[in-house]
Amino acid sequence: MQRDLAAMSATEYDLVIVGGGITGASTAWDASLRGLKVALLEKDDFAHATTSGSSKLVHGGLRYLVNGELKLVRESLRERRIWENVAPHMVHPLPFVIPTYGWGMKGPIVLGLGLTLYDLLSFDRNWLSDDDKKLPGFRRLSKGKALDLVPSLKREGLTGAMVYYDCQMFAPERLCLECIEGAVECGADVANYAEVTGFTTEAAMGRGVKVTGVNVADEVTGAMHTIRGKVVVNAAGPWADKTMAMADETPARRLIRSKGIHIITRDLSGDHALAIQSAIGGHFFVIPWRGYTIIGTTDTVFEDDPDELGVTEKDIEDFLAVVNDGLPGLHLTREDVIHFYAGIRPLVDTTPQEVPDADGESAKEAEKDSYNASRAAEVYDHAPEEAIDGLISAIGGKWTTSRHLAEQVVDLALKKLGRTAKCETQCTPVYGGDMARLKTYVARAQKRHSYLAPDIVENLVNFYGSRIDEVLATADEKPGEREALLKRIAPGNPVIGVQVVHAVRHEMALHLDDVIFRRTGLGTLGNPGSSVVKQVAELMGRELGWDETALANEMSGTLRLFETIPGR
Template identity: 40%
Template sequence: MKRLFDNCQNKHFDLIIIGGGITGVSLAYEAASSGFSVALFEKDDFGHATSAATSKLIHGGLRYLKNFEFGLVRESLGERRIWENIAPNMVYPLPFLVPTYKNLKSNKLILEMGMFFYDLLSFDKGNTWDRNKRLPSHKTLSRSTTLSLEQCIKSRGLTGSSIYYDCQNINPERLTLTVLRSAMKYGAQAADYAKVTSFIKENGSVSGVEVLDMISGQKHCFSSQLTVNCAGPWADLILKKAAGNHQNNHHIRRSEGIHIITKKICNTNAVTVMTASGRHLLLMPWRNHSLIGTTDKEYLGDPDQYKVSKESILELLQDVNENFACNPLSLNDVRHAYGGLRPLIDDQTEGSYETSRKYEIFDNNDEGLNNLITIEGGKYTTSRKLAGNAMKMICKKTGKPLKKSITDSQYLDGCQIKNLEAYIRDIQLQYPDFSNQTITSLVSNYGTYCHELLDIALREPHLKQSLTEDGEILAEVKWAIEHEMADSLCDILFRRTGIGTLGHPGQETIQIVANLAAFILNWPETRINEELAKVEETYLTA
């Protein structure tokens, strides 16, 4: 993967995409695989914002059944199966345990009805390429069985539980990057740290963009037949920039969602309960720890100034302590907290939690901005489907024929693994010098590219050093810089690897990573200190 600016001979593209989150990269993949020339620009790192702040799930959204959003749930469940197929090393079945109580909102009969419809809407869940990925239907458990499975469940008033299955996306940052890499295999070009500073217009139509390369400081102009705004929480700000001196009243709502990571509290099941306010609260197993979330609160500030606050963490801890039977959690129990802003369609619902996660594709010609399209809303799970629907409008506006999508019928780049369990066993036999944890971690995060990382570590033995308890090694740092456009210490620790996402890995580990990055990227001492300071700042709350 090379930045567009490193080998930029073409200044005109069929499609320019603004935003390198899951929506933008999915559209780049869909368009490039359909024969479009594509340039994608991201003002920060790929997948740094909303796409990195998920609950790490690929799911149908059981709670949307409450609002009778059967179409959204069915679409999500169909996409869940496709993600299992095209990214088998990154998307895994996860059992969800939902306790039932002697009250109306958590009543067994109501839950059973919801489970029935959820199974009905996921009628094709058995059609996976890897038979080990097939999800069973839900089942009902007794009170005693429920308490034996998960000791964190409150026993007072408990009548039993139901177990159903969705999927976990272990590392959404790497899955986003894998979709982008797949797009680039089809000729798409992309650059991170590339900020669109203004729009080029001809005869009242958007004809291109001016882009600042934030690494070199140079400005570049690119033209296109069509530009698509996939800026997520920044989408309305991009539209205001495009409108220039003309008034633009387009507005999106922003919802803050945070998660915390603690020591292991639940066992093998994700446990979901409903709070007194009617919001779902999830406690999930993740990398031998517990991932807890999420909040859902409207955010009215500048998205560039967003940061997880101590207040939001305390509110989430209070919810956990009120709804689970584990020992009360305090700030000292939080290993890491992360959050982000979700773009919501501006409708008439009172709170952000009630707002649908459906998406909209707007032709901004209605606002005097011809040849500009804006995509808003949506879920990580439905990003591929969203991209396919956006292509219908794109083809109509460009006059190009709409081709049948191939993104649901082929593996993502590096994910060509027919039987994941057998593949991991084979790699363990081929590379006996590495621990099972390292092999499993590398296969999960890099798929078939794990061979290249392991070979790097064999050629340079000091890169075999394990940096985390789940086996991540120093060779991944070199790979991130040389093959995945990582330009900063935060890119490496939080988005190319999981070294920093379980919490602060310790000063020694961070220094080891920084020293290698500095050697490869030729950082002076001042740059090293700046990078170290940014990492420490990431762990601070507002």
């Protein structure tokens, strides 16, 4: 991928996409596969916000059954299977344990009925070519076996547990990037650090205006550009309403922003994830991930600017109280927290708008509830209600259903363009996903690259899938680089230097945190240490021409991201 906003400003696109998270990435991938000329613009780095701040799950949404959202559950379960098929190196089965208490709503009978329905709705879950990806139906555990598996469970009233299956992602930020790389391979042009500051419009026939493109500020050079497109898609996630407001100061659709924090700690549950209910804070997950455990997530309305998102010490303290209430045997303390991160869920606000009172707040605004708000998405055409033609907003939704949301967006865009083409993302491997059986592919790759340690090759397959040879080829691009770039960044860590250089030369990494967090995963399990951060910075600095001041600024900025923010 090469970044060239000047060239993009000289091109007219069928589709201009605002937002480089998974919704925008999936839309670019889908539209490019269908033959549209696509531009994608992201104001920060690709996948920098909600996409990477998730629980790493691809799941059907078992708890949505309680709200009667069978359509959303069925959609999610179908999409879970599709992600397993098209991204076999990224999406893997994960067994969940849910304890049962008493014989009422939290007991085995009610939960068993819910899981029976969940399995029925996922009737196609094993339509997969890789047997390792197939998901068994749920099963019940006795009280004794439940405690053997999870000794930290509350014992009072415990009647046993249920085991069911969902999936998790190895690296959501990489999967998002692979959708973007797939779009680029099909002819799309993309740019990160390119902030859309407004829309260009012209008078429409009849009434209103037609959006003809976007104004873009290049965060790297400071230059301004205009990118023209026949249809513009707002896929800005938590910023979607702010993007809509550029076209209409009082947009017809609003968002509820929900803040979710996660903590990472030592291995607590082995190969099983836990779904736990706390009396003081709703449900949370305990999820095994790369030899550690992710615990998440909170779900609180976030009314500040999404650019100001962070984790406070109070956030961690409050969440630990919830976790220790749900799993009293853990006795987790602040010292157990190795890392933490936050994300914002953009939820469609379905509450009726009311005229604000004297304090500027309506009764409905005060009653916002992010936990019980639907995770369903909306594809909104601004032409009928607001007389703004050529603008589509993709609002809300969840990681699992992002591909299907993109399909609906592109269907509408094609209709506006007067063209037809079938969606192919449900049966096309993502960039790096072209392999039959993952275990077989890993074994063959380790044999083919026997000059590298097996854990290095396995990590390369996890991150790049079937494209690992392209990454390793970067080590041969300049004379004398190969030996140095094939070395580990740090002892015991499978990441090697060529991944850093490849990220700069071919994956549009412009800042140190792009590589530490979103290209290599070096920082996703916590601070890898100043020496590792410095080594990565020096590799990037040689590629990007950083002087000592730039190098120091990049390092200090990245290291700050491992710290909590001041409480408000």
